[in-house]
Amino acid sequence: MLNKKHIKYFNKILPKDFVFSEPGDCWAYGYDNSKMHVMPECVLFANHKSQIKNIVKYCFENNIPITTRGRGTGNTGGSVPIENSIVLSLEKMNKIIKIDTSNRLSIVEPGVINTVLQENLKKQNFFWGPDPSSQDYSTIGGNIANNSAGPRAIKYGTPRDNILGLEFISGKGEIHKTGVKTSKGVVGLDLTRLFTGSEGVLGILTEATLKILPLNNSVKTIEITFERVENASETIISLMTQPITPYKLEFVDNESIKLINTIKKNHYEENCNSAILLEIDGEEEYIDTMLENIIKVIKKNKYKEITVANCNLDIENLWSARKSLSPALREIGGYKINEDIVVPISNLTILLKNLNKISEKYSIKIVNFGHAGNGNIHVNLLFKSDKEKKSDNSKKCLKEIFDLVLSLDGTLSGEHGIGIIKKEFINKEIDKGTLSLMNDIKKQFDPKNILNPNKSI
Numbered sequence: 072m073l074n075k076k077h078i079k080y081f082n083k084i085l086p087k088d089f090v091f092s093e094p095g096d097c098w099a100y101g102y103d104n105s106k107m108h109v110m111p112e113c114v115l116f117a118n119h120k121s122q123i124k125n126i127v128k129y130c131f132e133n134n135i136p137i138t139t140r141g142r143g144t145g146n147t148g149g150s151v152p153i154e155n156s157i158v159l160s161l162e163k164m165n166k167i168i169k170i171d172t173s174n175r176l177s178i179v180e181p182g183v184i185n186t187v188l189q190e191n192l193k194k195q196n197f198f199w200g201p202d203p204s205s206q207d208y209s210t211i212g213g214n215i216a217n218n219s220a221g222p223r224a225i226k227y228g229t230p231r232d233n234i235l236g237l238e239f240i241s242g243k244g245e246i247h248k249t250g251v252k253t254s255k256g257v258v259g260l261d262l263t264r265l266f267t268g269s270e271g272v273l274g275i276l277t278e279a280t281l282k283i284l285p286l287n288n289s290v291k292t293i294e295i296t297f298e299r300v301e302n303a304s305e306t307i308i309s310l311m312t313q314p315i316t317p318y319k320l321e322f323v324d325n326e327s328i329k330l331i332n333t334i335k336k337n338h339y340e341e342n343c344n345s346a347i348l349l350e351i352d353g354e355e356e357y358i359d360t361m362l363e364n365i366i367k368v369i370k371k372n373k374y375k376e377i378t379v380a381n382c383n384l385d386i387e388n389l390w391s392a393r394k395s396l397s398p399a400l401r402e403i404g405g406y407k408i409n410e411d412i413v414v415p416i417s418n419l420t421i422l423l424k425n426l427n428k429i430s431e432k433y434s435i436k437i438v439n440f441g442h443a444g445n446g447n448i449h450v451n452l453l454f455k456s457d458k459e460k461k462s463d464n465s466k467k468c469l470k471e472i473f474d475l476v477l478s479l480d481g482t483l484s485g486e487h488g489i490g491i492i493k494k495e496f497i498n499k500e501i502d503k504g505t506l507s508l509m510n511d512i513k514k515q516f517d518p519k520n521i522l523n524p525n526k527s528i
């Protein structure tokens with residue numbers, strides 16, 4: 072329990088209304104999209120790094136755990152506080168400090184919402200690569216901590232590929248700077264990449280220098296349907312083997328198609344058992360030739376229909392089918408396990424075939440869809456009740472899925488991270504010695520283990 076002395080101190084060093092200690096105020100800061108909830112002892116806000124420095128120094132001296140929070144959209148409990156912890160919300164630290172198009176960089180504070188940054192960049196015909204579907208709500212700090220990305224990661228990468236440098240405060244309350252403001256640089260160890268995706272366990276991000284890119288002025292959207300799931304995965308492989316890198320390449324399986332058809336009345340035709348939504352981007356004068364070449368590649372595979380969007384309404388219609396999946400899953404009920412595994416795309420066919428077999432073996436409905444161009448598939452296990460979800464049958468099924476993914480040279484999480492809820496599985500993928508090396512590294516950044524303790528590694 073935090074005592075009154077601590078709350079008094081925080082009230083002294085922070086501006087008015089930057090400290091919440093009433094349970095009614097704190098409640099909303101105790102959960103994220105994992106649906107876990109733990110009540111924070113108090114919630115602090117900061118809008119300047121000097122405030123964060125003072126908070127961390129005090130917490131270091133008094134052994135108070137800190138859970139850093141962006142906007143709480145994470146899926147694995149990363150911003151859910153552990154017992155007796157304070158939450159540090161960076162939502163008020165939301166300035167875009169600089170947009171420098173000639174050097175292709177933008178400097179931002181961590182609380183900037185992804186879409187707000189993209190809108191500002193768009194005015195200058197630029198963008199930042201990472202586009203998680205939560206971009207209207209999630210922060211750049213959260214995106215960097217979770218290495219979050221969306222459909223265009225296939226061409227434009229994840230935060231790890233799109234950051235030049237960072238500034239962060241360690242668990243001792245010291246400010247550190249990593250990286251460069253140039254497009255090349257090889258001085259010192261690459262702490263920028265180490266920090267990115269570290270889920271808030273190494274430090275509190277206070278500033279990021281992002282690599283930005285000019286927008287292409289033309290995009291083509293194509294939907295391809297298939298009778299068999301393996302025809303879709305084979306088409307994905309041939310699309311990734313030719314020179315035009317797709318801008319977005321999304322996949323839905325037969326169970327997803329059934330679900331979409333219930334919401335978007337018969338969007339997909341009869342006997343359609345999987346589909347791909349593909350986009351390419353480029354300069355207007357070349358885009359039609361690119362489209363012709365892409366269609367030639369698709370036609371070398373077995374397919375049912377190819378639909379090219381001719382106008383914005385067509386594009387919206389094709390995307391709204393793909394986007395209706397998450398709400399459809401939510402409507403079915405809350406009893407689901409949502410994994411986000413990744414395999415090399417050459418193993419997609421074998422992954423999907425075996426997921427079907429596992430689904431039959433355990434009598435659990437599995438719905439698969441996702442960012443297929445990265446081999447990143449959202450595997451959704453659906454249950455009729457909470458009891459079924461927590462049963463031994465479901466645990467065995469999940470274990471077999473993870474074993475399958477690892478046997479195919481895959482990884483257990485492409486974008487959600489480990490947080491709290493996946494922690495029990497991390498040693499399936501990372502061996503004991505390497506995990507212990509990672510924990511030794513954390514000790515250098517956070518010697519008293521006050522930053523997001525017991526999460527991720």
Ligand SMILES: Cc1cc2nc3c(=O)[nH]c(=O)nc-3n(C[C@H](O)[C@H](O)[C@H](O)COP(=O)(O)OP(=O)(O)OC[C@H]3O[C@@H](n4cnc5c(N)ncnc54)[C@H](O)[C@@H]3O)c2cc1C
Pocket residue numbers: 103104138139140141142143144145146148149150161181202203204205208209210211212213214215216217218219220221222270271272274275276277486487523
């Ligand atoms: C509808 C929906 C769609 C989603 N779609 C995607 C998607 O397409 N792709 C994807 O990758 N994810 C997706 N997510 C997951 C989530 O949005 C991302 O993980 C996002 O980056 C989290 O951002 P946030 O600001 O909400 O961070 P939070 O959830 O608040 O925090 C996430 C983690 O980052 C840490 N953190 C936050 N700020 C800092 C900081 N300044 N310094 C250090 N650590 C920090 C937290 O401690 C926590 O561990 C989705 C979530 C929802 C609800």
